[in-house]
Amino acid sequence: MQEAIRWCYAAPGPDYAGQHTQSLGPRDNMSGDPIEQINEHLDKTDDPILVILRAHLLVEERLRDILAQISRAPEELRAARLSFHQAFCLCRAVIGRQDEPAWEFIGRLNEVRNRIAHHLDPGDFGRTPWLSGHETAI
Numbered sequence: 001m002q003e004a005i006r007w008c009y010a011a012p013g014p015d016y017a018g019q020h021t022q023s024l025g026p027r028d029n030m031s032g033d034p035i036e037q038i039n040e041h042l043d044k045t046d047d048p049i050l051v052i053l054r055a056h057l058l059v060e061e062r063l064r065d066i067l068a069q070i071s072r073a074p075e076e077l078r079a080a081r082l083s084f085h086q087a088f089c090l091c092r093a094v095i096g097r098q099d100e101p102a103w104e105f106i107g108r109l110n111e112v113r114n115r116i117a118h119h120l121d122p123g124d125f126g127r128t129p130w131l132s133g134h135e136t137a138i
Contacts, residue, residue: 049116056084056113059106063087070094084110 041054064087068074082090088110092103116122 049122052109052112052116056109059109060084060087063091066091066094084113 038058041058042051044054045051063084064077064082067077067082067087067090071077088106092098097103112122
């Protein structure tokens with residue numbers, strides 16, 4: 001899981017001419033190393049539900065950062081009220097590299113998070129391969 005989130009922080013974004021730029025890096029208001037922030041938030045608990053929710057928030061924050069950094073008027077994004085899935089699809093379209101395993105992981109992470117959020121009993125995450133091949137990355 002941490003590898004996929006690290007990939008999000010290293011994903012390049014296009015400049016306005018359509019060329020890829022350097023890594024977008026963390027938001028200006030984020031202090032410290034993004035990898036340290038990932039570890040800080042994900043290593044605080046062994047509860048798989050909290051790990052999933054925190055990972056989802058970290059990825060969502062990064063997807064929104066990417067969209068803000070490539071937008072000519074990022075202040076307009078808030079009014080769009082993009083869902084996680086919409087932000088994910090837009091970033092995937094902009095960044096490309098669809099063969100990267102992180103895209104599949106992020107999509108599955110969103111599915112699992114939605115299962116947690118919308119079901120009283122989301123299942124046993126300790127015994128179910130809920131991230132289809134990525135469960136060992138936690």
